[in-house]
Amino acid sequence: MNYVVTVNGEKYEVEVERVGGGSSSLSRRPPERVSRAIQAAPVAQPVTPQPAVPTSAPTASAGSVVSPMPGTVLDVKVKEGDAVSVGQVVVILEAMKMETEIVSEVAGSVAAVRVKKGDAVDTDTVLVEVK
Template sequence: MKKYTITVNGVAYDVTVEEGTSSAVQSAPKAAAPAPAAAPAAPAPAAAPAGTQGSVEVTSPMPGKILAVKKNPGDAVKAGDPILVLEAMKMENDIVAPQDGTVASVNVSVGDSVESGAVLATLN
């Protein structure tokens, strides 16, 4: 076993690592981490009408704000085509189609705040 002290965001952690096994890693914080400020709850995006949801979900990889909607329901997309633009940490991130298909629904609007994992659009 090896012991390490790792500092993450100013909080030191003592970590014990077993070598050569796939057993669990034990860690204990040296000091209590400060509680993060609670973010205001974002309103739930309006759901698409029943029957228009696609089988492939395009989800948000991080919390942020929708800056642009580049594709509309019915538009054909190829894998890697941008569907939306998400602003996170003052950077613009293209949210792209994971595969070829047709946009079935767009579940957000420009200006909406979204959480990580939120379904932004669906494809068929």
């Protein structure tokens, strides 16, 4: 049986054979090597999602971590006085049924945590202040 399969917007024609079972009147032959069939179509590499990082925060200071989108705070990973490094997850937001890790763009210590678990936030809301 021939089928057309679409992968990442590209169409590929594939042939599917039934292996084993079926009528005894069919001649049986060993299946072809799977690796040959896979080589015909490019294999998409898995995409590792990058944490959402705010690009600009007009109402926040340089050490503020702000929400890049509206959502609900699922978890706050730091508390006042904690040391944070660049790229460290400080808050986890849920937006459109997806969890997004919000990271610090600066190293320092947490001066203030402005949200708590369950809070609804808008875009550019200050979540954590780092000094």
